Amino acid sequence: MDIIRNNLTAKIRGGQIPQGKVRVSGAKNASTRLLAAALISDEEVTLSNFPTQLVDAQYKIDFIRKSGGNITVDTDKEELTIDSGSITSSILEDYNYPIRTTYLLVPGLIKKTGIARIPYPGGCKIGDRGYDLHMMVWEKLGATITEKENYIEVSAPSGFTAGEIDFPISTIGGTENALISASIAVGETVIKNAYISPEVNSLIDFLKRLGVHIEVVGNSFIKVKGTKYLRGTLFPVIPDRIEAITWIVYGIISGGNITIEDVPFDMMEIPLIHLKHAGIEIYRNSNNVIISPECLVNGDIQPFELACGTHPGIISDMQPFYTLLGLHANGISRIFDYRYPERIKYCEELNKFYPKALDAKAGTIKIFGGKEIIPAEADSTDLRGSMAVVMAALLAKGESTINNVEMALRGYNNLEDKLKNLGVEFKVISNQ
The missing domain is CATH 3.65.10.10 (Enolpyruvate transferase domain)
Known part of the structure; x- marks a missing residue:
């Protein structure tokens, strides 16, 4: 079995619209x-x-x-x-x-x-x-x-x-x-x-x-x-609630049509309520979610405020994906996280794709939604924040580069193949 590939770079052609099915892996x-x-x-x-x-x-x-x-x-x-x-x-x-x-x-x-x-x-x-x-x-x-x-x-x-x-x-x-x-x-x-x-x-x-x-x-x-x-x-192994919210948010902000399988709804009640408060209605059965542009009730993501904390609320591992959601909202959103107040380094990297859209201080992120997204070269930070940076690159039209992308790969089982199954090209290059 291969251990982690170090010093990896992702070359990402942004603007691809995901279509298809993706299954949430074990947590x-x-x-x-x-x-x-x-x-x-x-x-x-x-x-x-x-x-x-x-x-x-x-x-x-x-x-x-x-x-x-x-x-x-x-x-x-x-x-x-x-x-x-x-x-x-x-x-x-x-x-x-x-x-x-x-x-x-x-x-x-x-x-x-x-x-x-x-x-x-x-x-x-x-x-x-x-x-x-x-x-x-x-x-x-x-x-x-x-x-x-x-x-x-x-x-x-x-x-x-x-x-x-x-x-x-x-x-x-x-x-x-x-x-x-x-x-x-x-x-x-x-x-x-x-x-x-x-x-x-x-x-x-x-x-x-x-x-x-x-x-x-x-x-x-x-x-x-x-x-x-x-x-x-x-x-x-129970399904991964953090991976589930990752795919849900990606589907919403990309304008794609995605069926997400094995979503652990019983563990995600409050995170999903916050999506509803942002003007997002998801279509679901007992295990799966269908995400499409029709999920936006008024055609836009509405700005929001939320605080990260312990379960059953929005945990800090989910924070970067709500930050991304806020970047695509029609207005100013705010996220507070006093449990892990320093978990904001990824915001510096997201600002490369959304110039001056994030004002991040310890415990508080102010998000200016609706800014133009541009391709960029960025670095990986913490595990979930790095995945948010990858998602930004997938959205920005043009070619982006993510350095040390192995940090994002650590949190997701078979990420490259899952994106491929959604029709999204994701190329990882080893620099060793």
């Missing part, structure tokens, strides 16, 4: 967590609807294989089978893995070997992504942590023991780590101030399938009773 933020969680099982685990070509998943698969785990990948069926029975804690030659969720690999290694050596969390450069909360989780469960030059070493020779974990802030990653770690801890662990997103709910369902006893009280309190023997299971 990036669910699949990579489930893959790590599967390591605590004592039997084989099969994950269906798995985005097998997702770069972050490929990195994690590579690490697990180098640690002795057996993983079978079926790209045609989009299925993954994990057997972690032979996993080891040997020191690897290379710990350069640019993914954030390396900490989720710890519980499986602790259960099988009593010690875990994992790469330092990498990934997007959005503010300060420390790992102190993850260290707190392991320490509360009785482990010893040593920060080595190239990796983090977590030691619990007799396994984790139950404890109380009270997060000082609401954290998805910390909640996921606490859930998986507590699932193998002796006794009952209490998790306070947990963040229960759809992806975390999916992880809870998965752990229950393995045989873990989990009780959720309200929206932020979880009790986990660790289980010694965990069975295998066949478990489906």
Whole structure:
């Protein structure tokens, strides 16, 4: 399996109108967590609807294989089978893995070997992504942590023991780590101030399938009773709500005719309500959406104001696509994001396509809609912001260049083929 292609440039001929069908893949933020969680099982685990070509998943698969785990990948069926029975804690030659969720690999290694050596969390450069909360989780469960030059070493020779974990802030990653770690801890662990997103709910369902006893009280309190023997299971990855909103917005602002399949409506109620407030009526059945120019009730996208926050609202990963929507609206729109206020670097790149259309300050984006869009050369920033920049290039008539486009490719399973199926040419060139 190929690991990420680095130093890629996209040459994009803008103004192409997408036509056809596109299916939403399994969620990036669910699949990579489930893959790590599967390591605590004592039997084989099969994950269906798995985005097998997702770069972050490929990195994690590579690490697990180098640690002795057996993983079978079926790209045609989009299925993954994990057997972690032979996993080891040997020191690897290379710990350069640019993914954030390396900490989720710890519980499986602790259960099988009593010690875990994992790469330092990498990934997007959005503010300060420390790992102190993850260290707190392991320490509360009785482990010893040593920060080595190239990796983090977590030691619990007799396994984790139950404890109380009270997060000082609401954290998805910390909640996921606490859930998986507590699932193998002796006794009952209490998790306070947990963040229960759809992806975390999916992880809870998965752990229950393995045989873990989990009780959720309200929206932020979880009790986990660790289980010694965990069975295998066949478990489906939920569809990616961020990819779904990506295709919906692209269809609207491109004037295309797109059928988007496997849209997780139950996870997207409020994001879709905001589209309605912007004068957009989508046509849907139980699983699919049809986007066409007729979706615009008055022929225009109406300006809007919204605030990003936690689920069930508009999460920060969706912010760039609403920014794009505002750029095509008939008036001034505003987006507020005080959860990740520095997540605005992509706005500098979008301004190259929409000159002086974005006034972005920490926590606030003012959008002057209706500006002319022109082709440009731009750089990739964070993962979702980079996809917004790619979309701008797809819209601007003429040829645009996106440098380091691998950042956008990281978030989308099989992006190049999906665009091709919509009749959109998307050429990626390696500069190595």
